[in-house]
Amino acid sequence: MSITVTPVSPDFVAEIAGIDLARPLPDTDRETIQAAIDRYAIVVFHGQTLTDEQQIDFARRFGPIHSSAQRARHTSIKHRLASSEIADISNLDGDSRVLAPDAKRRLDWLANRLWHTDASFRAVPGALSLLYAHVVPDEGGDTEFADLRAAYEALPAATRGRIDGLIAEHSIWHSRGQLSVTRYTDEELASLPPVPQPVVRTSPRTGRKSLYVASHASHIIGMPVPDGRLLLMDLIEHATQPRFVHRHRWRRGDLVIWDNRCTMHRARPFDTTLVRDLRRVTTRDESAGLEQAA
Numbered sequence: 001m002s003i004t005v006t007p008v009s010p011d012f013v014a015e016i017a018g019i020d021l022a023r024p025l026p027d028t029d030r031e032t033i034q035a036a037i038d039r040y041a042i043v044v045f046h047g048q049t050l051t052d053e054q055q056i057d058f059a060r061r062f063g064p065i066h067s068s069a070q071r072a073r074h075t076s077i078k079h080r081l082a083s084s085e086i087a088d089i090s091n092l093d094g095d096s097r098v099l100a101p102d103a104k105r106r107l108d109w110l111a112n113r114l115w116h117t118d119a120s121f122r123a124v125p126g127a128l129s130l131l132y133a134h135v136v137p138d139e140g141g142d143t144e145f146a147d148l149r150a151a152y153e154a155l156p157a158a159t160r161g162r163i164d165g166l167i168a169e170h171s172i173w174h175s176r177g178q179l180s181v182t183r184y185t186d187e188e189l190a191s192l193p194p195v196p197q198p199v200v201r202t203s204p205r206t207g208r209k210s211l212y213v214a215s216h217a218s219h220i221i222g223m224p225v226p227d228g229r230l231l232l233m234d235l236i237e238h239a240t241q242p243r244f245v246h247r248h249r250w251r252r253g254d255l256v257i258w259d260n261r262c263t264m265h266r267a268r269p270f271d272t273t274l275v276r277d278l279r280r281v282t283t284r285d286e287s288a289g290l291e292q293a294a
């Protein structure tokens with residue numbers, strides 16, 4: 001079995017086959033996968049069978065792991081998954097029952113339906129997310145991905161000149177607030193304070209520039225809040241036009257890796273009385289976004 005990389009489009013999304021991710025990863029295959037991520041931003045593997053530990057071990061080959069921020073903002077609930085290195089993206093509670101409509105974690109999780117990039121609300125943001133499907137409904141629950149490199153390159157030169165160097169404030173409470181999900185304790189709120197992030201990033205690996213925007217971004221530092229917010233809304237609207245968007249239809253056993261530094265994503269609706277069990281490991285970026293911009 002040898003690894004193959006098949007592009008879905010010339011430089012956005014590729015499918016990778018011929019590899020069992022549960023087995024120790026040879027260096028040459030790791031390099032092939034990393035090169036595919038650099039080029040295509042999103043890579044898809046089908047038909048995998050992974051325990052949480054195998055998923056974490058595989059992710060660790062691509063960088064240090066970000067502990068899940070879920071534990072910081074849900075201090076008083078029972079968590080289903082043992083490791084803090086894996087985030088529970090399911091609609092299940094600590095006893096593996098479908099979350100009640102008013103469950104706090106369900107309301108928080110609904111913010112995954114807004115366009116975002118993982119962990120941009122942390123000073124050292126997320127680099128790669130690795131999301132693995134244990135159980136998926138027959139219909140709905142797709143994930144859409146937007147290519148923020150192509151979106152940046154398609155902006156008029158004057159707009160690129162205007163936004164280069166801008167800094168946005170990102171906060172997880174801003175994305176939740178858009179859905180009026182505000183039931184957090186002072187301790188939870190204090191655990192994830194707002195952070196500054198550049199609006200335009202340059203990949204240290206490829207040199208390619210991209211937008212870096214998300215529903216977590218509330219305003220532009222140094223600009224009146226409404227002006228900054230409207231600019232962010234315009235950039236998100238631009239970046240999520242169909243020509244920049246790929247939709248992933250989940251199958252059990254899929255593992256999708258995306259680069260949070262140059263993509264956004266959102267979950268699509270499904271019948272939440274049915275089980276959807278996805279689990280995510282996220283690697284940590286090399287340094288704070290602003291340090292990289294400097």
Ligand SMILES: [Fe+2]
Binds near residue numbers: 112116117118265
């Ligand atoms: Fe996400």
